[in-house]
Amino acid sequence: MHLTFFLLLLTPPSLAEPIASPLASPFPLSSVSLTSGLLPANQNRTVAYLLDVAPDRLLYNFRLNHKLSTLGAAPNGGWDAPSFPFRTHMQGHFLTAWAQCHVALGLAECRTRAENFVAALAKCQANNAAAGFAAGYLSGFPESDFDLLDRRQLKSGNVPYYAVHKTMAGLLDVWRLLGSAAARDVLRGMAGWVEARTGRLSSAQMQAVLGTEFGGMGDVLAELAQVDAPNRARWLAVARRFDHAAVMDPLAAGRDALSGLHANTQVPKWIGAARVYVVTAEDYWRLGTPYYTGEDRYRAVAVNAWEATVHHHTYAMGGNSQAEHFRARDAISGFLSKDTAEACNTYNMLKLTRDLWTLSTNTTAPGGTEHFDYYELALLNHLIPAQNPASAHGHITYFTPLNPGGRRGVGPAWGGGTWSTDYDSFWCCQGTQIETNTKLMDSIYFYQESNGALLWVHLFVPSVVRWEARGIVVRQTTAFPAGDGTELVVEKAGTTAFRIKVRIPAWAVGAEVSVNGGPASGVKSGTYAEFGMEWKDGDRISVKLPRRLRLVAANDKPGVAAVAYGPVVLSGKYGDTALTAMPGLALGSIKATQKPLEFTAQADGKTVTLGPFHEAHGHNYNVYWAVSGQLS
Ligand SMILES: *[C@@H]1O[C@H](CO)[C@@H](O)[C@H](O)[C@H]1NC(C)=O
Numbered sequence: 001m002h003l004t005f006f007l008l009l010l011t012p013p014s015l016a017e018p019i020a021s022p023l024a025s026p027f028p029l030s031s032v033s034l035t036s037g038l039l040p041a042n043q044n045r046t047v048a049y050l051l052d053v054a055p056d057r058l059l060y061n062f063r064l065n066h067k068l069s070t071l072g073a074a075p076n077g078g079w080d081a082p083s084f085p086f087r088t089h090m091q092g093h094f095l096t097a098w099a100q101c102h103v104a105l106g107l108a109e110c111r112t113r114a115e116n117f118v119a120a121l122a123k124c125q126a127n128n129a130a131a132g133f134a135a136g137y138l139s140g141f142p143e144s145d146f147d148l149l150d151r152r153q154l155k156s157g158n159v160p161y162y163a164v165h166k167t168m169a170g171l172l173d174v175w176r177l178l179g180s181a182a183a184r185d186v187l188r189g190m191a192g193w194v195e196a197r198t199g200r201l202s203s204a205q206m207q208a209v210l211g212t213e214f215g216g217m218g219d220v221l222a223e224l225a226q227v228d229a230p231n232r233a234r235w236l237a238v239a240r241r242f243d244h245a246a247v248m249d250p251l252a253a254g255r256d257a258l259s260g261l262h263a264n265t266q267v268p269k270w271i272g273a274a275r276v277y278v279v280t281a282e283d284y285w286r287l288g289t290p291y292y293t294g295e296d297r298y299r300a301v302a303v304n305a306w307e308a309t310v311h312h313h314t315y316a317m318g319g320n321s322q323a324e325h326f327r328a329r330d331a332i333s334g335f336l337s338k339d340t341a342e343a344c345n346t347y348n349m350l351k352l353t354r355d356l357w358t359l360s361t362n363t364t365a366p367g368g369t370e371h372f373d374y375y376e377l378a379l380l381n382h383l384i385p386a387q388n389p390a391s392a393h394g395h396i397t398y399f400t401p402l403n404p405g406g407r408r409g410v411g412p413a414w415g416g417g418t419w420s421t422d423y424d425s426f427w428c429c430q431g432t433q434i435e436t437n438t439k440l441m442d443s444i445y446f447y448q449e450s451n452g453a454l455l456w457v458h459l460f461v462p463s464v465v466r467w468e469a470r471g472i473v474v475r476q477t478t479a480f481p482a483g484d485g486t487e488l489v490v491e492k493a494g495t496t497a498f499r500i501k502v503r504i505p506a507w508a509v510g511a512e513v514s515v516n517g518g519p520a521s522g523v524k525s526g527t528y529a530e531f532g533m534e535w536k537d538g539d540r541i542s543v544k545l546p547r548r549l550r551l552v553a554a555n556d557k558p559g560v561a562a563v564a565y566g567p568v569v570l571s572g573k574y575g576d577t578a579l580t581a582m583p584g585l586a587l588g589s590i591k592a593t594q595k596p597l598e599f600t601a602q603a604d605g606k607t608v609t610l611g612p613f614h615e616a617h618g619h620n621y622n623v624y625w626a627v628s629g630q631l632s
């Protein structure tokens with residue numbers, strides 16, 4: 001081996017030069033507009049809540065804890081009540097959602113709310129000496145909770161790093177998305193506090209601390225390392241302290257030891273692993289080499305965790321977990337209850353999914369669609385309909401019940417039992433859903449600059465993407481999920497040649513594409529169809545994605561299955577009728593009606609209407625059936 005080449009690989013590269021990433025990148029939210037369809041309505045309802053909620057109420061616990069006046073504001077209920085152990089976990093979600101709202105929609109009031117909130121948090125943090133807290137600390141509960149945590153004396157159910165992570169993630173978004181130096185400074189203070197706090201523990205003590213849910217601490221610190229160049233090495237080192245060996249080691253070795261673990265405690269650790277991997281790889285991309293010298297352990301953790309979760313712990317509608325926990329590998333049929341599919345887990349799985357797909361887009365990109373097939377399924381059937389369309393403030397359900405005769409917004413009492421409210425819920429899932437519903441455009445398109453310009457089209461959503469650096473504008477028109485295909489018009493072809501790759505989902509049967517009305521050609525499902533390179537304004541790609549009924553059997557019991565039409569999970573409409581057992585469905589009896597996505601079938605000897613699960617609101621539904629016969 002030539003000596004310089006050898007040194008190139010082993011010498012830590014110098015920092016702070018721009019990164020020529022070999023990977024695909026997401027567009028900024030401001031580059032993609034949603035034009036119609038299901039998503040804008042969700043977005044509008046959440047934005048109405050973001051602009052209505054009273055900031056002083058959200059600041060109550062912070063101000064009280066940091067010994068400032070609460071300005072006469074009323075305290076909140078639910079998980080933000082002054083007596084709730086990890087209160088102030090919600091506020092970071094609001095910061096992210098306000099920042100996303102401003103970037104996505106240009107609403108100045110969202111920016112003002114985010115900036116004012118950060119200014120109020122900065123005052124709390126600045127009062128730490130008077131409040132008796134260490135420099136940088138910021139939360140709605142006393143710092144002594146962390147002393148108890150470090151000594152393993154904290155009451156079970158209290159998760160202080162979980163809440164602190166949320167505030168840090170919100171501040172990071174206000175810095176990144178709105179350019180707020182104030183948010184950056186408060187965040188640096190908090191990160192310095194985490195560095196000092198964790199730096200005095202032995203690695204065995206730290207591992208013990210990691211036995212308590214800590215959210216995405218590894219994730220937020222790795223992301224902070226990416227954007228905070230002067231402190232990159234510091235924050236990356238602190239991120240690595242959140243490598244929880246008991247969970248990561250089996251996954252790194254390819255073992256699924258998830259059974260019995262609290263699900264949403266784990267997923268953020270995997271996102272953190274993927275992001276620490278990227279930060280370590282970036283140092284080599286700066287040298288202009290696509291050769292991956294990121295740490296393979298972290299990539300293996302993230303990849304293996306995704307495989308295990310998506311293929312062995314996920315219900316037909318894309319959600320996972322029962323009573324918030326992973327059950328045995330492939331155990332599905334025995335866990336169809338009111339408390340299935342916690343929304344947070346899917347919010348986090350979708351983050352992990354886009355990160356892992358991105359990591360697969362190097363020069364040897366495999367080109368399969370399984371990442372975005374899952375993304376589409378879970379977004380459409382789980383997260384979009386987790387919001388109540390009858391709520392002007394976009395209130396959400398914590399679980400998506402999968403018991404026979406389940407109903408959205410009717411969960412077990414311990415999980416809220418109902419839809420969220422303005423001030424008396426503040427559940428974890430309410431927080432993640434205000435984020436989801438203000439970034440609905442973030443994964444429709446990606447772009448890539450290595451090997452020539454490339455526009456990726458993952459999701460079928462009526463929208464416009466503007467690739468500003470290249471002067472390219474592409475409009476997508478589709479009736480999906482009601483219709484079966486999409487059309488892309490290159491409204492502005494820009495100044496350079498570029499390719500377009502469109503996902504042809506695995507569920508598509510006999511997919512066809514054509515350009516400018518020319519002859520249709522068949523394309524393989526489960527791959528990306530590629531088009532390019534020379535475009536003129538007005539060029540048009542038509543994609544036909546025919547669907548058929550599919551059976552999604554429980555992994556552990558072939559006789560228990562859900563029915564889907566392409567990516568659209570179907571559910572039986574039972575009105576207010578309670579079901580005491582899983583109905584038997586005669587598969588051969590399913591017939592399409594005149595309405596798109598509506599079918600009828602015989603279940604338990606009676607005719608039942610099957611409709612799209614994403615529209616199953618305000619009635620009892622059934623998703624999993626005891627099936628007999630065959631789909632015709
Ligand atoms: C969402 O809000 C915008 C701005 O008020 C409005 O133009 C649009 O029609 C709304 N869309 C839906 C689907 O509610």
Ligand SMILES: *[C@@H]1O[C@H](CO)[C@@H](O)[C@H](O)[C@H]1NC(C)=O
Pocket residue numbers: 290291292359360362363364365
């Ligand atoms: C691309 O990523 C795959 C794993 O996703 C890896 O095996 C391969 O070595 C990478 N190729 C390059 C050229 O970096």
